Amino acid sequence: MYAQTFQRPRSFYGQFDRKPGDHLTTHYCPGCGHGNIHKIVAEAIDDFGAQDRTVFVSPVGCSVFAYYYFDVGNLQVAHGRAPAVATAVKRALPDSLVISYQGDGDLAAIGGNEILHAANRGEDITVIFVNNAIYGMTGGQMAPTSLIGMKTTTTPMGRVVANDGFPVRVAELLSTLEGPTYIERVALYDNKTRAKARKAIRKALQNQIEGRGFSLVEVLSPCPTGWGVTPVDSLKWIEENMLPNFPLGVFKDKSAEREHRTHRRQAIAIQDVPGILGLNGNAGNERSAGILAGGPRTSCPPNVDYRLKIAGFGGQGLLFLGRLLAEAGMRQNLHVSWLPSYGPEMRGGTANCHVNISTTEIGSPLVSAPTVLIAMNKPSLDKFENEVVGGGLIIYDSSLIDHPPARSDVEVIALPATEMADKIGSAKSANMVALGALIGKTNMLDKDALLHVVRSMTKKVALLDLNLRAVESGFEFARANAAEESLWGV
Template identity: 65%
Template sequence: MYVRAYGKPKSIYGVFERKPGDPRTTHYCPGCGHGNVHKYIAEAIDDLGIQDRTILISPVGCSVFAYYYFDVGNVQAAHGRAPAVATAIKRARPDSIVISYQGDGDLAAIGGNEILHAANRGENITVFFINNAIYGMTGGQMAPTTLPGQVTTTTPMGRAPEREGFPLRVSELLAGLEGPTYIERVALFDNKSRMRARKAIRKAIQVQLEGRGFSLVEILSPCPTGWGMTPTQACEWIQKEMLRYFPLGVFKDLSATRPPARAAASREAMSVHRVASPEDVLALLGVEGVESVSPPSAREIEIPAPYRHPRIKVAGFGGQGVLFLGRVLAEAGMRQGYHVSWLPSYGPEMRGGTAHCHVTISTEPIASPLVSRPSVLIAMNRPSLERFEPEVIPGGLILYDSSLISTRPQRADVEMLPVPATHIADQLGNVKAANMVALGAYLGRTKILPADTVIATLEQMVESRSLLELNVKSLRAGLDYVSAR
């Protein structure tokens, strides 16, 4: 007695709630091969019982939104950097199953260096390489795998090897390295080829599961929209054109002979490198003489409740010392024993432009340095105030330079602290010190950090004696301004 059941794999969400628009359909074009590959990967994850251990890396490309669909751990990576991210995750969490899902524009172009070295090192990760011979996401431009004579938007007369070079045969290239364990090329053009792809995908994951090292499956996949064909024509084109240049088959398979000891060896190797202590971190920062302390609890510190564990965004023009202000906050917080993060963001201009940074100061480990909903906004100019004011959480604090911002913020559900930072700095002899006036005002209002700790941090960060004196004087002026209000 048996029951035949039909349905999606458990590792695929039943409804795609993360996806904009219709949550019942994917964002892929009709006839695209990504849907098939997603299904085969999810089936393998279910059958191997590794859903809770799997982490999927999805970089730039058509599959960048794979986290819409896979009910596993998901990490997005910068363009081409998925193998580097996968390496870091696998080494940090050796018991996880790490899958890098990449297209030809991502893996074979901007990411060529990363995949080459990850394979050469024999990293215990699994890579699925979708080869559709074109840049599908960005409008059908030539890819490293575009065939000779193939027409794309950037090769309207067809790819000419004497001008654009020859297509890269990635599987053959990587198979020549010592590091990889298993490399195979499969395709998606009929049922037989799809079942072969399904089998290869399972084997590649199994290789990692057994700790045998690097595996890659290259999948020739249809892109009807990018190729300007119907789904049926696209499958026929793979058979008639792509297979001539990209023959199917196993290019390397050492899974039966390579010992399954790489995972254990990796853990043993990693254990040799102990976790850095607070003293190690302080030494690397050049502040060896500072005594390390444990993170203070909210009960042990005299900080008003609304100001504890701040998530701060500091914003202004380039040249206003916005990033420096954030760094001082973060490093002073570290001296006090807090968990801290500092994430800068700035434009391409050498001078001027805009800049902002994200700072978190917490008694708990910080999951992400990104501050999308700040509890504190320090705005040094009007454009920054107008841009980030809506992001501040209700009950948060907005500190702004009233010397440059004449319009009061519109929010009624946040605390406002106008500080004439530029005017005060000008009176002290240099308007560039307005950032330290603002920092002093913030410390004076919130008591988040002792002024002496911040001054000690400045002494380590500022080499010029005259600039140090100006910064300290400006910091104290900001403190005095708030205390006098």
């Protein structure tokens, strides 16, 4: 009795819908190695009983259409990004069998970065790397794996080291990393090497089923069309030309040592996030917690639309001042944006930030016509004074700026911020003085909520008390200033 022993694997579709009028064959050229590798993979999926939990990630390249053939879960992803997508699929569906199937153009060229880091993370995926030393799909251009002297459409005189570098040996390269579990290079040029390739691919899949981490099999695969030889001669071509550059063998195998990766840290549950960020409310902050939950804002104007530009020297803490404002606004259920702009210097250059705080949604974070300008040095006042809208407010550090703004159509507060901060304990807190003055003048945000934000965002504990007192002093200055103005009818 004869029994079917080697037959079309069940993990292939019964018919392929790629080409109209031909539902039986693949789109690959006669003699192409992709078909052999597909067959080995499909057979392994059958044998492991994994068809219903396999996700096959097709690349860009000749195998872009693998989803027409494999009757499993399929994704076709952006060029070179298969390992990144495979990472996501595997992490979201830990029980799936995820196969990243890539050619040398996809994996070694545009996707070099992706594969490097997926391998380094030891992602629990299986990568099949089909190396045929050429870009097949696009018509035979040089790939990173093309051989020295190899003629391609982009190296018609042959690949030259001086211009094009050396062939990239992916298996060797990745095996230097700690992350990968199993890396082997196999070939498809005779019966023996095909049997070895089959064994390696099955092992790489088995590793993933057992949760042993990252496995990659590099397959030296024939591309008769790209190489300009017959299918039979392409086998010799692998043996004679590719083997000297790409030696076969196991480059790394920690399969026996690697245990199931149960230690991967799980993502934080979404309901825990506010608590971790300190937004749940606690003693002394019940009110702002209520506001966060959508409660009413108190002691502030019902509708606000502040567009602030805060500018000065780098190191004065003006970006931080902007962040405090935005954070406080956010916690009071307002729309906010914060856009920093600064040079490469940590100290001494100029820095400014744009802050929007509004009851309505914000279109652009850019503030080109500020309603409030806080200028903490002379160049900033000179530069931005004329941008302020009519009726707007300018707060400037009169300790450092010797002349007031020339504008007469805006409100101006001459705030000796640096001197005041210096008296409190450190000139560095001038930014906090300005913050306090801004709130005291405009009442744009609730002061207590703001102080809470200052507490939670001041990193140096030693500076906290100083910062809080600086805010208070700026606040009082602005209030006294306002009282004086109303007293004198200015």
